[in-house]
Amino acid sequence: MTDPRPVPPGLQPYWTGSVQDFATVPPLDLEEGLKERHRLYSMLLAAIVASQFNGNKHGEAGDYGSWRKDQLISGTPDGVRLYRGGTYLGHNIAALAVDAAGRVIDYDFNHNNVFNSSVEHAESRLIRRLFSLAELPDAAPVLPRAGPVMPMFQLAVSAAPSAATGEPIAYTAGASPGLRRKGYSTLLTDVTIYTSLESCAQCSGIMALADLREVVYLQYDQGQYLIGNMMYRATAGPTPMIGRNDFRAPLPVPGDTFGSDLYDGLNLAFRQFVGLVAGEPFYKDGAFVDKGHSVTSFLCTDSALSVFAAAGRQLEQTETASIPAYQRPTRDGRILPSALSNADLLQHLKGFLDYARRQGGRGTAHRV
Numbered sequence: 557m558t559d560p561r562p563v564p565p566g567l568q569p570y571w572t573g574s575v576q577d578f579a580t581v582p583p584l585d586l587e588e589g590l591k592e593r594h595r596l597y598s599m600l601l602a603a604i605v606a607s608q609f610n611g612n613k614h615g616e617a618g619d620y621g622s623w624r625k626d627q628l629i630s631g632t633p634d635g636v637r638l639y640r641g642g643t644y645l646g647h648n649i650a651a652l653a654v655d656a657a658g659r660v661i662d663y664d665f666n667h668n669n670v671f672n673s674s675v676e677h678a679e680s681r682l683i684r685r686l687f688s689l690a691e692l693p694d695a696a697p698v699l700p701r702a703g704p705v706m707p708m709f710q711l712a713v714s715a716a717p718s719a720a721t722g723e724p725i726a727y728t729a730g731a732s733p734g735l736r737r738k739g740y741s742t743l744l745t746d747v748t749i750y751t752s753l754e755s756c757a758q759c760s761g762i763m764a765l766a767d768l769r770e771v772v773y774l775q776y777d778q779g780q781y782l783i784g785n786m787m788y789r790a791t792a793g794p795t796p797m798i799g800r801n802d803f804r805a806p807l808p809v810p811g812d813t814f815g816s817d818l819y820d821g822l823n824l825a826f827r828q829f830v831g832l833v834a835g836e837p838f839y840k841d842g843a844f845v846d847k848g849h850s851v852t853s854f855l856c857t858d859s860a861l862s863v864f865a866a867a868g869r870q871l872e873q874t875e876t877a878s879i880p881a882y883q884r885p886t887r888d889g890r891i892l893p894s895a896l897s898n899a900d901l902l903q904h905l906k907g908f909l910d911y912a913r914r915q916g917g918r919g920t921a922h923r924v
């Protein structure tokens with residue numbers, strides 16, 4: 557008779573309870589200033605998705621029916637329809653990372669098709685890149701006042717002028733404790749990831765290993781069975797078991813906890829897609845007909861694009877922050893000298909969006 561395996565400590569509080577309890581994160585009580593920040597970053601992320609949008613999941617020719625009529629370039633005399641976007645590089649799922657001071661470090665997209673792989677997800681690609689960025693030297697490059705900002709330097713410089721002084725907000729990696737060179741297990745401990753779609757098991761795992769602060773998502777994904785919630789509960793439960801070698805999963809923050817229009821907009825539009833796609837196929841080309849209700853097909857549709865684009869316009873039209881002086885403390889409760897206020901953040905995000913639209917490709921490593 558062998559020894560029975562003990563229950564892992566993180567699961568002990570839930571072991572004989574309900575799955576519902578284990579998979580449910582207690583209600584979040586976010587400060588109004590933090591809610592505004594989450595909304596602003598979410599708008600930026602949505603704007604980036606809209607700017608790099610490509611709905612050609614099954615190619616640029618064929619018939620996507622009513623789902624992509626706004627993306628139609630033309631019909632040819634032989635009845636072939638062509639859609640804008642060119643070669644499909646990956647799904648319309650993006651993630652961006654924000655450092656301890658509130659600055660956007662970088663973003664990435666799903667690149668499954670570029671690599672012919674099912675694991676090239678936005679969040680995992682982004683986090684792997686953050687570790688390599690963190691190895692950049694601390695010396696900050698000189699920022700041309702009106703020049704473009706490249707993500708390689710996002711760690712160190714921001715093009716957005718400070719609302720207070722009008723000067724570019726310059727900082728060094730050394731002044732940004734969330735990314736200061738230190739042990740890799742805690743390097744990203746104050747980093748927040750914003751992702752347009754709730755994370756899968758792979759990305760939730762990578763985020764837990766990276767000790768990220770939280771993961772904010774704009775749309776839920778029922779296909780991932782609340783894995784992010786369960787990992788959070790297992791690693792942040794009431795049993796104190798976080799030790800030197802234990803990891804903790806990031807706090808999952810769905811869009812409805814901070815009043816983002818994106819969350820309801822995307823979830824509702826996806827449910828409508830699921831309800832209709834059996835009768836109105838997503839795609840037809842000869843004998844090939846796709847009636848599946850994949851979320852990645854939904855993310856090619858006009859309705860998904862319109863939700864992302866509307867949020868992007870909302871960011872552009874936001875002139876002032878509602879809670880301009882709010883600064884977010886780090887995980888250990890400090891306000892960094894370099895911390896952006898919400899007023900500064902709004903300008904920073906507009907500057908980043910301008911960069912992303914002009915130079916930040918989607919199928920490249922965008923100059924990192």
Ligand SMILES: [Zn+2]
Binds near residue numbers: 677678680755
């Ligand atoms: Zn993933």
